[in-house]
Amino acid sequence: MSRSLHSLWLMLKTTRRSDESRIPKPRSTAVDSRISQLERAFELASSGRCASVADIKRKLREEGYMDDQVEGPSLFSQLNTLMKKSNGHASRNAARPSSSGSSAA
Numbered sequence: 001m002s003r004s005l006h007s008l009w010l011m012l013k014t015t016r017r018s019d020e021s022r023i024p025k026p027r028s029t030a031v032d033s034r035i036s037q038l039e040r041a042f043e044l045a046s047s048g049r050c051a052s053v054a055d056i057k058r059k060l061r062e063e064g065y066m067d068d069q070v071e072g073p074s075l076f077s078q079l080n081t082l083m084k085k086s087n088g089h090a091s092r093n094a095a096r097p098s099s100s101g102s103s104a105a
Contacts, residue, residue: 037060037065037067037068037069037070038069038070038075040060040063040065041056041060041067041070041075041079042078042079042082044056044059044060045078045079045080045082045083045086046082046083046085046086047086048083048086048087050083051083051087052080052083053070053076053079053080056070056079057070
């Protein structure tokens with residue numbers, strides 16, 4: 001009987017290990033596990049690095065987050081508004097002439 005309990009324990013231990021290996025791990029060490037996927041989506045939208053919700057979802061997956069909560073017209077509207085504001089701000093800054101005083105001929 002002791003042998004069968006030991007066999008069962010080994011089987012459960014092995015199963016648990018294989019289950020853990022199927023859990024996606026963050027691919028980047030920069031991922032802050034205290035930040036939810038929605039918070040990260042808003043950070044990405046306001047960063048100016050994403051041009052669409054699809055870009056945000058791709059970036060979330062690349063960082064090891066799931067993107068299953070990034071759904072719905074209200075959320076898409078909020079993210080799109082943030083992206084427009086941040087991308088508009090980034091393009092205004094890029095279009096500003098440098099303050100070096102030199103001008104192109």
